[in-house]
Amino acid sequence: MITERVEIFDSTSKEKIYRQVRREIIMGRRKPGERLDVEVLALAFDTSVTPVRDALQMLSHESLVTIRPRSGYFVTRITLKQLRDMLDLRKILEISAVERAAARITEEQIAGLRGVHAGYTGDDDESYDRYTDENRRFHSLVALASGNQELADMIGHLHDRLARFMVLRHAGKSQEASHARIVDALEAHDIETARQALLEDIDTSRDAILDSVLGEVSSSWHVDNL
Numbered sequence: 001m002i003t004e005r006v007e008i009f010d011s012t013s014k015e016k017i018y019r020q021v022r023r024e025i026i027m028g029r030r031k032p033g034e035r036l037d038v039e040v041l042a043l044a045f046d047t048s049v050t051p052v053r054d055a056l057q058m059l060s061h062e063s064l065v066t067i068r069p070r071s072g073y074f075v076t077r078i079t080l081k082q083l084r085d086m087l088d089l090r091k092i093l094e095i096s097a098v099e100r101a102a103a104r105i106t107e108e109q110i111a112g113l114r115g116v117h118a119g120y121t122g123d124d125d126e127s128y129d130r131y132t133d134e135n136r137r138f139h140s141l142v143a144l145a146s147g148n149q150e151l152a153d154m155i156g157h158l159h160d161r162l163a164r165f166m167v168l169r170h171a172g173k174s175q176e177a178s179h180a181r182i183v184d185a186l187e188a189h190d191i192e193t194a195r196q197a198l199l200e201d202i203d204t205s206r207d208a209i210l211d212s213v214l215g216e217v218s219s220s221w222h223v224d225n226l
Helices: 002-026 038-044 049-061 080-104 107-114 125-145 149-169 173-187 191-215
Strands: 065-068 072-075
Touching (some): 002 149, 038 049, 049 065, 080 125, 080 173, 107 125, 125 149, 125 173, 149 191, 173 191
Antiparallel strands (some): 065 072
């Protein structure tokens, strides 16, 4: 019984630590290259080091944390070239997904997409991390509607890697309107209109992200133009 209670406590602590550290990374409160001290985090969360390590391991699977043997855990750094490559890959994968989804999407899947932003309340800074989660869910659902699970998994993982950049767009309610146009086209099974609506959404995000990153590159990002 004692062992079971410890396991439940560790699992709860792991999830709490994961959510909090992930949010801090996405919101830019923990900078690229910053070391994440396991013992300091354990003290802050009033827990043992085990759930901290488990939470950081989870974040490493999302490429938000880098584990260096014998050195520790660090917020993942990324070059400008890598960021541009990921944004280009996003366009390639999501265009393919939306074209396939437009041909086969069901009414139930349409309803799921329309429900993603239900209850959205504002554009304040504290809501932007919620925006990234809803944005990921929306594009993952579109990918699932394509009928290709591998494609959906790739897009979901890509959104995990891009989460701390997606929040830089500060889209808020404007993203809801952009997504609504995509859903309308999908519901009509209009492949070309769905494709164009998605392209507009992706290109707007890309421009806003690169403008923000380049504007603060000297203090926050490791940039390599090669």
